[in-house]
Amino acid sequence: MKYHFLLLLSSMLLFSCEHSKKKLITEKIKEKDTLIYSVSAKILDNTYRADYRSNMILYVITNNDTLIAQKEEGLSTVPLKFEDYNKDGMLDIRYGYNSNYFFETIMLFNAKTKQFTKIENIDNPEYAYSKKIKNTDFYFSYSPNGCGKNNWESYLFSIEDYKAVPKGYIEYKQCIDDVKGMYVFRIKKDDKILIEKIGLKEADNKELEKHWINYLKKIACP
Structure with missing residues (x-):
């Protein structure tokens, strides 16, 4: 009788352990959930x-190692991609968010550490749609700024120690008669210093990047 009781007890314990293992495995699978978007690239x-x-976590994986696993709510469908954002020959990770305003996260690839590092304050609407100006160390952004997107703003910035540092600012207004025009500012210690006001006709004759190239010397090397 005692032998049968011990055998029954062992069977119950074995079943309990196996059930716990299966539950743990199931929970780990649920943890990752359904794959929504996936992109890949070869680097070095x-x-x-x-x-x-679908658990709203972004995973960055290489050689079966998870380098990054972070919560990202409201990730947009289109912008998740690898691209050479800082034009150093290495692919970086870029993705955006759905919100009242569009904003992005950019992670730069470090060739020495083989890791991705986020640019600290780039996930701000004022730095949206940013791109590097050719043959410089500067970037510019574009962000609608009210009036049915007829007004917009753009920041000129550099990236220092994985942080966006503003250098200049353009504000384009075409909704209120007494302030219509494009205003170009130099940024110094968080202060915006107006260096020029341009009429709408002249402002619309050039692409935004050409405007920044035109004012780069006045802003970056005053």
């Missing part, structure tokens, strides 16, 4: 993959 002979899952 290694393949890197960025997966966004």
Whole structure:
């Protein structure tokens, strides 16, 4: 009788352990959830993959190692991609968010550490749609600024120690008669200093990047 009781007890314990293991495995699978978007790229002979899952976590994986696993609510469908953002020959990770305003996260690839590092304050609407100006160390952004997107603003900035540092600012207004025009500012210690006001006709004759190239010397090297 005692033997049968011990055998029954062992069977129950074994079943309980196996059930716990299965539950743990199931929970781990649920943790990652359904794959929504996935992009991959080859960098320095290694393949890197960025997966966004329905648990709202972005995973960056290489060689079965998870380099990044972070919560990202409201990730947009289109912008998740690898691109050479800072034009150093290495692919970086870029993705945006759905909101009243569009804003992005950019992670730069470090060739020495083989890791991705986020640009600290780039996920601000004022730095949206940013791109590097050719043959310079400066970037510019574009962000609608009210009036049915007829007004917009743009920041000129550099990236220092993985942080966006503003250098200049353009404000374009075409909704109120007494302030219509494009205003160009130099930024110094968080202060905006007006260096020129341009009429709308002249402002509309050039692309935004050409405007920044035109004013780069006055702003970056006053």
